Amino acid sequence: MSVEQLKERLFAEGEKLGFTDLELYYEKKESLTIGLYEGEVDKYDFSDVQGASIRGMHNGKTGYAFTEKFDEDSVAFLLKNAVENAELIENEPEELFTQKAEYEEIQFYSPELDTVKPEDMILFLQKVEKKILSSDPRVKKVTTSQMQNQKFEKGLFHDKGLELKEANNFLLFYVSILVQEKDELKSGFVFRISKDFNELDIDEIVKEVVEQGVSMLGERNYPNKNYPVVLKNEAAASLLSTFTSSFSAEAVQDNRSRLKGKVGEKIAAAHVNLIDNPFLPAGIQSATFDSEGVPTRKLNIVEEGNLQTYFHNLKTAKKDGVETTGHAYRSSYKGSVEVSPSNFYIEPAYQTYEQLYAGFEEGIVITDLAGLHSGADPISGDFSLAANGYFVKDGKIVGPTKQMTVAGNFFEVLQDIEGIGSDLVFSPMSFSGYIGSPSLKIKGLAVTVD
Incomplete structure (x- = not known):
């Protein structure tokens, strides 16, 4: 059975069972991974996964169900489980997006x-x-x-015509x-x-x-103290990724973000802009609609240092009395609707990476960070992380340091950004969207060289 056939049968049978709103979401993922070791193929994995979920209003409550099969039996299975699920859920009913809307016409597929x-x-x-x-x-x-x-x-359909x-x-x-x-x-x-x-x-x-x-050979110890620091682009992106949840309205409403009540306030240096752009041609999270069917749009989350908005889906937006920002997200067809950015990054400027540390009498360049999950508190912003990098003397890189521990606070780092590079990259290790940053010159961080 095709997705279109599944949709038609679901909506017809769902109406008979008393569903007043019914939504079908599906996704299909294919990947081929090849790995080499000493010139020979030691990994050859092909994955082909598809699934669908429904979300619907039944007797004033929201019910969910999902399946990996697209056949006649799945129609009855999905509707039956959604009805049972709705009867068990005590939370307030969820709002489904049924409005007519305009969407950008962009082809992300190559x-x-x-x-x-x-x-x-x-x-x-x-x-x-x-x-x-x-x-x-x-x-x-x-x-x-x-x-x-x-x-x-991916696809999203609603019995009201979406x-x-x-x-x-x-x-x-x-x-x-x-x-x-x-x-x-x-x-x-x-x-x-x-x-x-x-x-x-x-x-x-x-x-x-x-x-x-x-370049990392020949490491040395250097004095432990507060240094001016350049966070090289990949290190800066991984740090931003660790604290991206702070910009989520879900985290704010659950008192898990230090940014609560900060919309309209200055939270970063005046030349700092944090952008969420769902239309990046090469963005892994690029899309013209979110997981609720809301049109996406490019947003300045932080503009000239001032927090403009949080990431919202329909539920969080209704709670705050604002419009959704189009950041509804499902980790898979099995998951419920959450909040997440698309392609979120610090806007690059014009300085080269080398120009950022050229004025240091003594300073540190941090090339990568480790321990981001265990050594950082996403609520307070505090972090103490293992790091690799270089010692800078009179504006020039002297050589690599032994492994360092770098300590600070993310929200203070945002305030202490003195320079922004032109070398925007996106973090390969992010679990909170597609997160990027150019290299950043920071006023100072506590550095301990092991």
Whole structure:
């Protein structure tokens, strides 16, 4: 049974059972992941998952149900379970989006990626590995080399006439290496997200990952104190990702955000803008409608340092007496509707990464952060994190530091941003949307070198 057939049968039978509002959401995900180890394929995983869920009003209550099967039996199964679920739920009924609305006409799906064959992916990975190993004698091993071709399709239908469909796809590439000089071992990694297989430049990837690993050799201790700091783009993006939940109206309404009551107030330096843009061509979370069918739009969440809004879905917006911002989110067809950003990032400026630390008499560049889940409190904003990076003297990088512990408060960091780079990247490790940042110059952080 097709999705369209499932929809028609559900809505017809749902009306007979007394559903006054009925919504069908479906999604389909396909991915091929290929990994190499020492030139040979050691991972070849193909995944094809689809499922659907319904949400409907029955006797004044909201009921949910989901299925992985699209057949006649699923119609009765979904409606029966939604009725039973509605009878058990004590929460207030949820509002479904039934309005007529205009949506942006944007194509996020790249047909070019459908032409990428498994043998193309394998050959690319082999070339990268071979070139890395021959580039520098200090490179001892390529520890991880993977590529994933992923496509995603979703649709949302309502018995009042709403019919929405959208698709997205992207190519993920990741490589990590181990370098050694005497007894010192260091690592480096490169992550890429692309809509075009042919734009992945092997020479550029090899140069970046090898230079990154080798640059960490020769680590030294430096005095423990407050330093002016440059958070390199990937480190800045991962820090923002850790505290993104603070901008969610769900967290605010549950007293899990320090930003409660701060709309309209200054929460960051005056030159800081935080943008949520669901229309980025290469954005993993790009979409023209959210998980409730509300049209998405580009928003300045923080504009010139001032908090403009939280992320809202219909439920949180109704509670605050405002309009939804189009940030309803389902982690899967099995999940309930929550709140999450799309492509959320600090707006880049014009300084290069090098210009940001050029004025330091003594300072620290932080290249990556670890322990983000255990060493950070998303409510208070406090963090104490393991970090890698470089010591800067008289505006120039002297060399790598031994592993550091960096402590501070995220909300104070926002206030203390003195410079913003032009090198926007998005965090590969984010679990709260597609989160990005350029490199940031911070007034000061407490740094302890282990």
